[in-house]
Amino acid sequence: MRWWDIAPVLELERELFPHDAWTAPLFWSELAHARGPNATRRYVVAETPDGRVVGYGGLAVAGDTGDIQTIAAARDHWGTGLGARLLTALLNAAGDFECREVLLEVRVDNARAQRLYERFGFEPVGLRRGYYQPGDVDALVMRRPADPDPDTADPTEAADPTEPRGTTIHG
Numbered sequence: 001m002r003w004w005d006i007a008p009v010l011e012l013e014r015e016l017f018p019h020d021a022w023t024a025p026l027f028w029s030e031l032a033h034a035r036g037p038n039a040t041r042r043y044v045v046a047e048t049p050d051g052r053v054v055g056y057g058g059l060a061v062a063g064d065t066g067d068i069q070t071i072a073a074a075r076d077h078w079g080t081g082l083g084a085r086l087l088t089a090l091l092n093a094a095g096d097f098e099c100r101e102v103l104l105e106v107r108v109d110n111a112r113a114q115r116l117y118e119r120f121g122f123e124p125v126g127l128r129r130g131y132y133q134p135g136d137v138d139a140l141v142m143r144r145p146a147d148p149d150p151d152t153a154d155p156t157e158a159a160d161p162t163e164p165r166g167t168t169i170h171g
Helices: 003-016 024-032 082-096 111-119
Strands: 041-047 053-062 065-073 101-107 123-132 137-145 168-170
Touching (some): 003 024, 003 065, 053 082, 082 168
Parallel strands (some): 065 101
Antiparallel strands (some): 101 137, 123 137
16 A cells, blocks of 8 residues: 555545544554564555555554454455455465464454455454444454465455456555
């Protein structure tokens, strides 16, 4: 993600998460930690060939643990495999940072996202009560070792082939 991606990401953020959307200062702060030799963040965006931002995701690293901070795909790209591609990019970034494990929080009422994470080998490890505000929705904490079982099938194989070709993911 680059600074000029923040405005379209905020539009998507407000559309998808109207009650608990991130703010511009929060994205600016995250990007500040994504540059330089001591970077502890990696943010990616997905764009269509005409430059429309249709997805984004972010990873924060502390020591040897990665934490997926956010991941989202535009509604018109749900079911196309874009979420899997974004998650793959973030897990690759965790590998670049030499993370031993990756954590995330997901709303307990977001079964679609939970299924995606389970396909990638994430397992529930806890619950954070009232984590998502102002709706007072619990978060399911999920964990995945950085190097899952190599015999596990590639979760991106289940991607829908109707995803618009040319959609690219970049940092």
